Amino acid sequence: MIDDTTILSMVEKGVGISIIPKLTTLRTSYQVRFVEIAPPHYRHLGIVTRKGEYSPWAIKTFIKFAMSSRMSPSL
Structure with a gap:
């Protein structure tokens, strides 16, 4: 799998474009x-x-928390 730094480096060098998460560019x-x-x-x-x-x-508690929070996207 190509990592984000490789993708950003290729875009910076003019090799192409990419669709990536905004968080990657921060x-x-x-x-x-x-x-x-x-x-x-x-x-x-x-x-x-x-x-x-x-x-x-701990895993069961985390899963219960994650399923109940249903947080909306903020990025």
């Missing part, structure tokens, strides 16, 4: 421009755990 030294796509697009995230494995209390 606090970067690369000389690139971020143009927002309208309307904004959001990622759908999920929680992955080991199948058939016992889940410790």
Whole structure:
């Protein structure tokens, strides 16, 4: 998998363009421009755990918290 720094470096050198998360462009030294796509697009995230494995209390608590918070995108 190509990492974000490789992508930003290639864009900076004029090799092409990329669609990347806004968070990737924050606090970067690369000389690139971020143009927002309208309307904004959001990622759908999920929680992955080991199948058939016992889940410790901390994991169950985190999953419960994540499922109940349903935070809206802020970026």
